[in-house]
Structures are given as C-alpha cells and as structure tokens.
Amino acid sequence: MTTETETSSTDLQLTANPLEHVSLNHQMVVILDFGSQYSELIARRIRETQVYSEVISYRTTAEQLKLLNPKGIILSGGPSSVYDDRAPQCDPEIWNLGIPVLGVCYGMQLMVQQLGGEVIKAKKAEYGKAEILIDDPIDLLTNVEEGSIMWMSHGDSCERLPTGFELLAHTENTPCAAIADHQRKLYGVQFHPEVVHSVGGLALIRNFVYHICACQPTWTTEAFVEEAIRNIRARVGDKKVLLALSGGVDSSTLAFLLHRAIGDRLTCMFIDQGFMRKLEPERLVTLFKDQFHIKVEYVMARERFINAIAGVTDPEVKRKRIGAEFIRVFESESKRLGPFDYLAQGTLYPDVIESADTNVDPQTGERVAVKIKSHHNVGGLPKDLQFKLVEPLRKLFKDEVRKVGRSIGLPEEIVQRQPFPGPGLAIRIIGEVTAERLNILRDADLIVRQEVNKQGLYHKLWQAFAVLLADVNSVGVMGDQRTYAHPIVLRCVSSEDGMTADWSKVPYEFLEIVSNRIVNEVKGVNRVVYDITSKPPGTIEWE
Template identity: 55%
Template sequence: MNHELVLILDFGGQYNQLIARRVRDLNVYCEVMSYDTPLEEIKKKNPKGIIFTGGPSVVTEKDAPIVEKELFELNIPVLGICYGCQLIGHIFGGEITPSENREYGKTDLKVNAENILFRDVPENTSSWMSHTYYIKTPPTGFEIIASTPSCPTGAIADNKNKIYGVQFHPEVNHTPYGNQILTNFLFEICGCSGDWIMADIATEHVKALKEKIGDKKVLCALSGGVDSTVAAVMVNKAIGKNLTCIFVDHGLMRLNEGDEVEEIFTKQFDVNFIRVNAEDRFLSKLKGISDPETKRKIIGEEFIRVFEEEAKKIGSVDFLVQGTIYADVIESGTKNSAVIKSHHNVGGLPDVIDFEEIIEPLRDLFKDEVRKVGLALGIPEKLVFRQPFPGPGLAIRVIGDITKEKLDILRKADFIFRDEIAKAGLDREIWQYFAVLTGLRSVGVMGDERTYGYTIALRGVTSLDAMTADWARIPYEVLESISIRLVNEVKEVNRVVYDITSKPPATIEWE
C-alpha cells in the first residue's frame, strides 16, 4: 500500500528522528533523509510536505549544511525547525546573528493565533528553545508570527508559498502545543489525510525480514528487555525455528532477572533459547575499569565474542539480530550530530564480526513505537511495558569500578526501589526508575555507632521516547518509605538522595 509521504531532511540535530516520531503519531507516514539528498530524488518521492530538522551547525559558516533554493520552487510546503528556521531565513536573504542571551529550555512564547500554523494554539504559551543564533531580520516576503522575551523572531511565515520556520522545538514534550502546531502543518497546510497506522509497521517489518533472511540461520542477541524481546518475536514470526535466541547473563542484571527471562522465553514463546552464564567472564574484563565509555566498549565487545562462540557451537549462522532502537543510534552520533555516549549495541561494536550482517529491525523506531509494535505482534502487555534497561546493565549504574559486592548491593537497593514504586501504584506512571550506587561514601550513625557507608541515588523520570525526560515527582511519603527500607535492609548503605535533573541537560542514566 502506498502512503502519503512527508519528508524530513536531517541536519544532524539531536531531536531529528523525534520529529519523525511525532509525525507518525499523527498517522502520517514520513521518511528521514539527509539534507543533501539530490533534488531529483526528492521530486520522485513526491512528498506532501518537507520538514527541516535542527542541527548543531551555524548557518552563516562556510561549511554549514544547506539545501538548494530550487527546493522551495517545488510548490511543496516547508517547515523549518530551529536550525531549519535559520536556514530558511538565510537562503531568502534574512539576517542571522548570535543571540545576546542564549535561550535554552522552557521559554515563554507569544504567537499570532490567527496564522494557520498556530490555529488552536493560545496566544500566550511556552516552548522549548535550544539555540545561540536567531533571525534578527526576516527575509522579504516573510512575516514574524511568534516571539519570545529574548527572540523577537520566534517564528516566521511566507503564507503565500507555504514556507514556515519556528525557532523553538515543537517536537519535544516540553512545548505544550507542539503537537497542535505539527497537526496544523500536516493537515491544514500540507493537506495530509493521516492514512498510516502504526500496526502496519509490524506486518511490513515481518514481511521484509522474511524476504531478506529467507532460509538462512539467525542468531538473536536477547537481553530480555522490551527492545530485544520485540525484535526476537518479530524475527521469529518471519523465520520460525531458523532463529536461535542467545541470552547472555553477564552478571549485570537486576535481581532474579536472568531466571525470569529464561522462564518467559522457554514457556511463553516457541523459540530456540540458549542461556549463557558469563558473569565471571564479564567481571574479569571489567575489573578496575571506572570510565563509563570503556565499560560500554568492553561489554559490547564481550557480547559479540560470546555470540561468535555460541554461533560456532550451533553451526552456520548468517545474521545477528539486535534490539537497537533509534534513541540508541541518535545518541551514539549520526551525520552532523555530536556523540553523547556510545551504546553497547551501536558504538561499542568491534570492527571484526563473524556474521554476514547485523539486522536491527527496530532501528528506526522509538520506545513507544516499539511497544505498539510489540502489542501488534501479540506479546503480553506485562512484557511490552517492562521498564527500559540499558544494554550494559548495572555496569553503568555502579559509578566507578565494578565488583560483585557492589553489584549485589545495587541489586538489593534497586529491588527495594522498584518494589515500593509498585506498591504505591506508580509503576506505570513513571517511565523509568532505578537506583545508582554512586561510589560516594559518607559518615552516618546507626544505633549510636558511626557508619561509613555508600550513598544510593534514586532516579525516576517521565518520558515518552527517551529523547527528553523530566524528573518524576514521586510523593515524599513514598520516597521516605524507600529511604527507610534502603538503610535498614541494605547494611552497606547509609544515605539516600533523589536526582531532580531533567534531560537535557542530563542523560537518563548516570553513565
């Protein structure tokens, strides 16, 4: 089935694929392509609209990514976001200058509610800003349709030619009416009908996997988390018993998690399942390592080495399946974007792998999309809504060097935290929550005796997609219950703190 298409031209911004996710949520099919995609290729795609993403470049610099002015002569509506807005201003002869006051984060926004782009948006609202440059003077033919206290050109419009630019980020949750702005662009300006349904992805992916893999043998890297579970079931539906799932228990799992994963995949799903107990191997490699990037690289390399060894035991294996999702890819550095941290299933891969190819069926999906696909594939809801867990496991939640003793302390602490959150009925409200063994030790007192114990940090965030997140407002009485249990039940802990930082500027994980 051919769907109407909106094209997203990527200029390397951190939020680039998030725009695509928002468009898909509105049931409009979209594809992300590089900003330098040839004009002829764009014409062949025949999109209903084009969106320019943000990016880290300065549009006035010599090597800044730009598009041909002829793009605007295709009579296709264009929306530029952040860098994309400045690019439109620059191409049409506007003046781009550095801001006197850099805007970053939540900012008051005043819009011209009569403009079609801001239909049903309150005149006074707020937006998420992230820029150091702005359009000081808009080009001829453009009017200013929004402003902030520090940015008089918060949005510009050429209504006649359907070219719009917004200096803020409508795609993030922290812009309250961002979805309405995108809705207006897609349906009122581009004339989309919204004929693309998320469940179609599951069917299309299974069909594509079946065609790609054929009768070849596939090995799946199974962690038991949401992403690898959905990837495994998707491939299983495509090729059946030609898939072997290998679960590497690296000793960095949460309390009892290894046994739970094994039970789920041997009793609920008809797959070839192999569990490899490799705790000693991983801890040996990680001994004395404190740097988080080094931890990730070591764990990634060991994962691949274990798979290679298991693949040789079971005979010829052509493909390796991984549950990589787009949040992993985008944070590991994409074209023109900065590397924030590497993920073990992206940046941590060694150069030489004994497989024909790596298959990542979820690579273009965000977490909430993965969950929707999981439900469409018939995976039980309790598995689909399992809390996100990083590939490197507890290794990046123990700050500093890793020992079995520290991991066991963290396992107990993490279990207590999760148990109390569930008892309070908050386990579906808080997107992700976990404990961190900070590596800090401090003086305390218990039973009139001086203690010198570890500090546990608690992290809870609300999010839809892992690209942005806000700290969860856990009630004080729940935090109190958690704290009391932690210091009473985990003898090595004598202090508990709660992380109240959003993302950005922080990441969700501490390492």
Template identity: 50%
Template sequence: MKEQILIIDFGSQYTQLIARRVRELDVYCEIHPFNHLPEIDASVKGIILSGSPCSVRDQDSPRLDLGQYRGQVPVLGVCYGAQLLAHVSGGDVLPAAHREYGRAVIQVGDEDSSLFAGISSGSQVWMSHGDTIVRIPDNFNILASTESVEVAAFKINEELTYGIQFHPEVTHSEDGKKLLYNFVVNICGCSQSWTSESFVDSTIRDLKFRLGNDKVVMALSGGVDSTVAATLIHRAIGDNLYCIFVDNGLLRKNEFESVLASYENMGLNIKGVDAKEQFYTALKGLTDPEAKRKAIGKTFIDVFDHEAHLLSDVKWLGQGTIYPDVIESVSVKGPSATIKSHHNVGGLPDFMKLKVVEPLNTLFKDEVRAVGSVLGISPNILKRHPFPGPGLAIRILGEVTAQKVAVLQQVDDLFIGGLRRDNLYEEVWQAGAMLLPVQSVGVMGDERTYENVVALRAVTSIDGMTADWAHLPYSFLADVSNEIINKVRGVNRVVYDISSKPPATIEWE
C-alpha cells in the same frame, strides 16, 4: 510507496522532537543531516527545516541549496530554517535586541492561512533564538507576529513554502501540534496511515521476503527493544530465529530465570547460557569504568560467538537497534564523540560474517512499546525500565565481585519491589541502586558497625537524553531505606541521588 516527511537537521536540540510530533500524527518521517541527504523521490510529501545553534550570518553555518525543493514540495522552516529561507532570498537576519527564549503570544495576521487554520490570535508559542528576521523579501507575506518579533511566521508567495520563528514541537507551544497537522496533513496531503498496526503488518511481510528460509541468531536481554525485535522476526520466520540469553552474573535478582520463563511462554526459540564466572574473571582487578565496559563487551562477544558457532548455516544477526541510535551515529557533525561505551553491547568480531537485520531501526522508544502492544507482548516487559547492557557492573563503583553483586541485587530488588508495591514504578523512567566504594560508621542494636553505603537513583524522562531526579515521597524513601538496612547484611546507610541529567548521567559509571 510509503509516504513520508523529510526533516532536514541543522543541529537543533529539538530535531528529534519534531519527528516525534509528526509520528504522533500517524505520518512517517525521517531525520537526515543537511550534509547527508538522500535522493528525494515521490515518497517525500513535504520537508521541514530544523532549527540550529548556529547563526545564518556565520560564515561556516549550515547551508543548503533550497532551490531544489521550493516549489516542488511544501517546505516549513522552523527557527533557523525560517531564517535561512529569508536570508538566502535576500532578506535581513540580524541579532535580536535581546535573546528571545521562552513563552510568547502570537497575533495571527492572516486568518485565511492554511498553516494557521484553527489557530487564533493569543495562542502561546515557545521562542528560542538569538537572531531575528528584520526584513523580508517582497515576495514574502507575514502570517503572524508577536510583541517583540514582527516576522514570527511567513509564507512565500506562489509557493507552499513557510517559515516560523517559534518551535511548534515543544509542549509550551499551545497549538504547535495543530500547526504541524495543518502543514503535514492539510498542506502536504499526508494520509495519516502510518500506525503501529500497519508497521507490524508491513514489517513482517518485508522480513518474510528478505529473510526467506535463512537462519537468524539474536542476543536477547529481557529489555523492550530486543524483545519486540525478536518477536517481529519470529512472526516472520518462526523457529529459524535462534535466540541466546547470556547470564553475565550482572543481572537483577532472579532475572535470568524469570526472563527465560517469559520468553518460553512467548514461544521464542531461546537458549540460556550461564557465563557468570567468565565475566567475573574478566572483571577481576578492574576499577576504571571504561575498562570494565570493554571487558564486559569482549567477554560477551566471546560467549555469543561460541554459542552462535554451535548453530549451522546462520546468515543473519538480529539486533534491537532503534531510531535514536541511528540518528546519533550520523549526526550533523559526523559521528558524535565517544563519551563512554554504549550501555548496550554492540558489534561483532570481523570473523563473524553475518548480515544484520534491525526491524526497529526507524522507531522511537515509545513507538517500540506501541508495536509491542500490538504484538501482544506482556506489559511487564513493555513497561520495564531501561537497564544497561553492562548491568550491575556499572552500578558497583570500583572492582566487581560476586559478593558485591549479591549485595546490590538484594538492595535493588527491595528498591524496585517497593516502587511496584507503592504504584510508583510506572511514574519513573529508570531506577536502580549503586554500591559505593566507601564505608560509614553506624549503630545497629548495641553494636557499632562500619559497613557499605548504597545510593538509590530514580529519574523521570521522555527518552533518557535528559532526565530529572524523581521526587519520590519522603515516606516511601524512609520505608525503603529502613527495609534495606534491616534486610541486607553489610549495608548500614542509604542515600538518595538528587542530580539531574545534565550535568550528571543517569548511571554512575
């Protein structure tokens, strides 16, 4: 039975980060919202209670019967989780005199504590809370304090139940990973056996058993997630996996041919479909971003459905869904509000009666790349920047035409090629060019021009949830701007986007 840590989510922005840190210890964990918890079985070795934007004093704050876990398995409450443990046990949680946000230094009061083994007084931690625990019940023992927070950490007597007021999962907490190691490995007794190699072995074994001799159809995009998922399925069932790569006319320059060639070299059973004209027809006259996304999604489903029906006896649909997609769909407050249609086209019409297989739906993006490396997939694919499912259509503001796509493909190719040439590509999370629906005056040679403006966008990020604009060297920006204006007919001005996410999104539409 696979051992795991259960992370109970009360809505903190840091919950996914807790999971990532636990996974870095080679221990499997799952996040579940407090109001959608699974049955607890022997595989659960410990429980972590997340933080929350709420106050335990609020009438409608997230609540949970913690008595069903305490004393059964070790429990660690983080921030709100610690306050909840204190509050329901009869302690007092009140508003802090000043909202405590930022760095603090802890003084370890119980150096014999298993939770603080190897962590000395003076260690820096990260605080982020508006309430504070001002009184603990008699059966609580204070483990650590800071200058302004007396109860920075505690243990409940006769139980392996702990609470900490700070966030060990953020890098600002110097010994945060050590504390999580102490809890997960030393206190919970997890064996640190969940590695990329073990994931590959167990997943291929499970896929063989689950799929048997059934046929699977899967749409590939050339991206990391779909490629790794397809490779796992292919290792399990061989040529019973049928892959379809659709050229929607919105790919990067020469991408259709290069991706097909790379997949064929990997031994995947793949068919390329040229559907450019269908997509251009569907996009004709559309300028609204959401309307463009929906048109692309519908056309993709029509094309994919047609190709899938040319195959006989297909039982399964393979998908490259990863764990953040799963978490987002079952959030603390239910499915999150739709800000825009997802970058990756998903869903099938009701008349396609296929079962879904998603071999990566427990992995984060960095774990997907690690699994891909174990599978021997080329670094050129694994280190590829994310690319939106609607492709260049959401980087062309306004109506999409074949002519505009051709212009943007050239600009994008020079930008991405420049990043690679100057060894900047791997320093950036995602990069691309936008074709703006404006023209500007310029002078080229002795002639006055009135041509297109393009915006270059490059960001740094860990997971794409938040992002900062990449501080690319001025010399690089000058060179690539000059190259674009000289080589791409119809462009006479290049600008660089210096907006972070939030408030701006990575894509412009």
C-alpha cells in the same frame, strides 16, 4: 564484511539508510538535522500524526531528497548562528523542489538568509516560554489560539524577510516569530513547536503535515507489523536467525515478531553476563520456554564478562567491551548451535541517535550532532562482525515498540517492563565493576523495585532504579558505630519516549521507606540520595 548498518551514501544519513525497513509506499516527512537535541523529538511528534518521519543529515542534497520523495521537509534548530563562518548550510536548491519546507529556529533563520533576507543578533535573547500574537491565522497557524505559549531558545532574530514572505506571528521580544511564503509553501517558526511546553505546537505540526504537505495517516502499528514481517522474510530467506534476548520489551517484541515471520528458524540466546537484576535470568528463561514456546538457549558467561571489564571505569570503554564480548560469545555459541547467518537485535531509534557519530562537517571535522553515548549494540559492535544484522525495530521509538508488542500478543507484564540498559548493572556502578559491588547493587535495586510496586508507582514511572557510587564513601553512624560506606543514588524519571525525561516528584513516604530499607538491609551502603536532574541536561542513566 558489509552489514546492515552500512550504506553507500553517507551524506544521506544520520546513522543509517533512511529507507531501511521502511517501504517507499509510506509517505514521509524528513528532518534535516543541524545539531539540535530536539531533532529526534520533531520526528516523534510527526509520527504521533501517523505519518512516518526520520532525521537525516543537513548535507543531504536536493537531488538525494528527490530520491527519498518526501512529502515535506523540516529544517531543525541548532547551536550555530547563520552568520558564523562555519555555520552549517543546506543545499539552496531545496527551496526550488516544490516540496513544502518548515524551518524551526535555526532552520527558519537559514531559510531567511539563503533566500535574501537578513538575520541579526537579537537585542535580547529569548529563552523559555513566550506568548505568540497571531497576525495571520490561516495555513500553519490554523486552530492555534491567540496568546498560545510557545518555547523559545534563540539569540538571533530575523531583521528583514525575503521577498514573497509575510509575517504570521510575533511575540513581545521577537518581531518575526512565524513567517510564510504561501505560494512556494515555505514556512518558518522561531519557536520550538515540538517540545511539550509549546501549547498548540502539535496543532501547528498537524497543520504542516496534513494540510500543507497533504500527508495521509498511514504509519500505523498494523502497517508496520505487516511490512516488518515481509521485510524479515525477504531478507532472511530460508536462513536461520540468532536473537540476542535480554527479556526487555525491545528484544521480547522482536522475538515474537521474528517467530511470527520465520517460526522455528529463530533461536533466542540469553547470555547471563552477570549484570542482570536479582532473579531475572531464571524468570526469563522459564517464561519463554514454557509459556511462549520459543526456543531459548541459556548461556552462563558471568566470569567472562566481569573479566572483560576488570579495572575499567570509563563508561564508553565499558559499553564497547561489553558489546564486543556479547558478539564474541554469540559467535562461539552459534558455531555450537548453528550455523547462523543472521544476528537479530532489539536496537531502537534512540539508541541509534544517541550513538550518532557520522554527522561530521567534512571541511572542519567538527561534529554537528554530538554523540551522547555509545549504546553497546550500536557503538559497541566490533568492526569484524561475523553476522549480518537484522534490526527491524531500528526506526522505532520505545512507545511505538510497546504498541507493536501488544498488537502481536506480547504479555502486558513485558510490554510495560521499564527500560533496562543492555550492559545492565555494569553501567549503574560508577567505577570498577566487581562481583561484590554487583551484589550490593542487586540487593538495593530489588528493594527499589519492590517498593515501587507496593506504592503503585510502576506504571506511573518511565524508570526507577538504583545507582551505586562505587568509588565514593561517606561517613555514617549505625548502632553508635562509625561507618564508612557507599552511597546509593535513587533515580526515578517520567518520560514519553526516553528522548527527554523529568525527574519524578514521588511521595516522600516512598523515598523514606526505600532509604531506610536500603541502609538497613544492604551491607556496604550507609546513605541514599535522590537524583533530581531532568534530561536534558542529564541523561536517564548515569553512564
């Protein structure tokens, strides 16, 4: 069966059709992805200018790009060197399309090499912050101040520029930090303007998007809502839709959006899989039924899901089995309630990107953009899915979803709800998931949430939660008695969109209170540790 996630042109995509849910009326800047972990961040920064942007495969041809009709093209960074035998290459006809192009790091080096310049291994690799010294302050570097700090991450350097190019900026170690062929509107930067460490990076991106590409800021929340409702109605027609409701901001926003689009033809189904936090299932069902007046079917399936992952410790297997079990429950319950032709999910763009498994070199089989982890609603879906998928939020980042939620009347208590993974506490237990271990983690997690609220930290943190190291025990002393119990990992991070995150410097008093309460109140735990790993190199969740 063909589903919404399939497309007839795999080379045109990273994980889905770039035009899915996006009208051709929107101006667009596309990012050709060469394997950089920052590619999605480039898209995020462009969207901050209210211009639509999306990540697609570096193998997209010039002819395919013509069909997309972008106002601008950005070539991402990547882990390869352009002089490697298997270095990914873009279609050289891209330079002749007459569309402005900005190469970032590897993207700039590829531009230089393909257009007749020379790239060599740098005498001194450059990583971290560097001051740029501006040689030509017009166009790309307008309003970027002399000496601005930019983030460098490269081991190669441009030795000789192609004909028609000139130098825009340099650093102490990098002779060609920014270059341009003004006539052809081809630009390159050796640094990463998309990262938060690059002061003036957003100004540079604005210059490219607004002045060089001549884009208009039409990618707004209001425009998205209107377009999403039209698309939902056109796709669904007079059919009924079943929504996988979790109670988070993603599925709740989708519930409000679908209800506005199709009214009572929407049925929300909340499956209590046993991996929710303490008291959440009861609160969710009451809220949607009594306050929002949206139809919700409650399905108790705790034993079924725990049995599905019994003995499983591999997080990828957990996610895929949970995802498959979700669909099977939906299928069986929908027959009782339905029939339903469509299944709606609150899938977001980071879910799609992190589950990416399609940007593979056809010659070598090597994956250019590495799959980080399979999200249960993307990589965990069974191949014989019996529904057609409706995923209107699939192209949005988390903060964009929050804006949509507010615009359509979603209460602030849900809009500001911290992200919670679809597989729930099952992937916050490192090891086999059992009913006993779930109860331990629920009790610890409740304490974390209570103290986060008491300390006024909830809206200052992207996420704050507990992780149970179920297969680890450590020695402790309580009441002059030896204990041998599990550690709890406390994880608090700050982020803008979930694609990158920093560990939070929360007050020591907060850590002390949480640790004391967990050790004293949660049976089976005798130690609390604090995770001080940022993303990257870690991920926000442990599994």
